[in-house]
Amino acid sequence: MSFLDILSIIIPAALYTAAPLIFTALGAVFSEKSGVIGLGVEGLMVFGAFSGVLTTLLLEGNMGEITPWLAILIAAIASGIFSLIYGVAVISLRADQTVTGVAINMLAVGLTLFLIKKIFNKGQTDFVDFRIDKVDFPVLSDIPVIGDIFFSGIPYTSYIAIAMAFVVWYIIYKTPFGLRLRSVGEHPAAADTMGINVNRTRYIAVILSGVFAGVGGAVYALSISGNFTGHTIAGQGFLAIAAMIFGKWHPVGAMAAALFFGFAQSLGITGAQIPFLQDIPSVFLIMAPYILTILALTGFVGRAEAPKASGVPYIKGTR
């Protein structure tokens, strides 16, 4: 097996598994940049996966192939609304963000399974007929060598995810809104003095994190799992948070980290086909992202620092 053959197995698989992680990690970046801890993205992802699968199942009979794309849009809106529960608690009611994040994750799994049982009378949904398929990119997949590696057998969502990382980078670092977002996350009192509405900015950030995590969840359900159960997401959200930290709270960094984690995850599956990886037990490849995150935080892979006001509710007039 030549090196190029190996690449044409690994890279499409990595791009395929990384897409949901990239979207969700970008959502977490929005939230954390504004000073709100993004632990709830796991739950938001669950809600997105649920809404995405449900919409697809309801509409695919009439609308056919376009349904999963519409479902992703609806999942984005649904998760954006669901994230308001988190927003109200941690912004207006000054609840502990970590604890509320845990509660949101439990609530999302409980509520969606409750609804699944109510609607389908069983613990999981049916499989959707129309998925987001792996496709060969028109024209580009015909390029020799590169076409096989980067443009064959990959769903469009992976390219959209990578493009979104640059869009989010532009929003956060090049627009007035992004500047406000970052200032609220670093020093809310100073931002307030300059006339920035701290709580409103944080609400927008939390809703954006809901929208992105919802897309991430829906993409996972509609391109990878194909149905929804209580175990569909199982930790993808936390992995996205790990990617965000590994990427040092930077959208493009988070995207690169998510690609790497997707690569590590897919190696657990594709590793058996690749000569020098066959000998490494797959459990080490599966654990790699988590170990690397700890190392990144410890400073062995370059120190990662969170926004300063992360996790602190803003109460006017306090010092």
Next chain:
Amino acid sequence: MQKLLKNQRLFNIVVPLFSILLGILVGAIIMLISGYDPVSGYEALFNGMFGSPKSIGEMIRAASPLILAGLAVGFAFKTGLFNIGVEGQLLVGWLAAVYVGYTLDLPAIIHVPVSILAAAIAGGIWGMIPGFLKARFKVHEVIVTIMLNYIALYSTADIIKRYLYAGNEKSFPIKESASLASTFLADMTEGSRLHWGIVVAILVAIIMWFILEKTTTGYELKAVGYNQHASMYAGMNVQKNIVLSMTISGAFAGIAGSMDALGTFQNMTVMSAFTGTGFDGIAVALLGSNNPFGIILAALLFGGLTTAAPQMNFNANVPQELVDVIIALIIFFVAASYLIRYILTRFSKEGK
């Protein structure tokens, strides 16, 4: 009412009670909206908790690991640390207890404590890692413990498959001499799986109370939790206390794992997902205001709700996941206690 709000100790009781009430209320609304009868739903749930000696036995059985998980979270909270890694510490403790319970040949009087100790040590080491990283490198313990949860999940599953595999996704069972199971307790509760673990859990609760309230170490741990800088200025070793707190917390979580290993299951399954006990432990600790006695009560409530859920499904046809929703809502309301404080002050103002 105004006086009541100023009294922090009373407030610590009012908030959990109010949160339970709100959780049940919102649960009822959800049942109503989705077309179930809340009265028969809650009736079935209540009967599932207290309806028979067996259900009470099951409630106490389910509460034992929850108490320990709650104590683990609560102990770390007292030092200002958030141990979200109870789940992982519980898994390594579970594996350690099964390993010692399966490989060693000892009389029961020694085998049981040794197995529990092994679980405590394994959990303690797993908890010490984030404690050390926090103390030495100032890495936030929440992220490290979440990552360690996954490492524990995948590595314990792999170790069972490699070294302890008895087939059918299960490890070898522990020896009779390491078992906490008791025919006496099972007969008394008419066939529940109740085991001696509850005694261990209550003992650990007393130990936690003793450490925190009666020893210098406990005083230091709490002082570090209140104000690190003041403690450092007073000559306390803040870093040592952080590591110690996480280690003890992890040890408690490890013992929670031994409840499942030596009591309920007598072996360990190759896990593909978390048990959920660790996350429920956060709920238990919050609801119990991090107080050992409160944690026991909260664990009994959540243990009862969890074991009664299938019965609610069976008798009133309400999906059992409603219980998870109610538990999540209760944590949510405890966390947002500002809301409850606000409502209470509003009511008391109008009352005047």
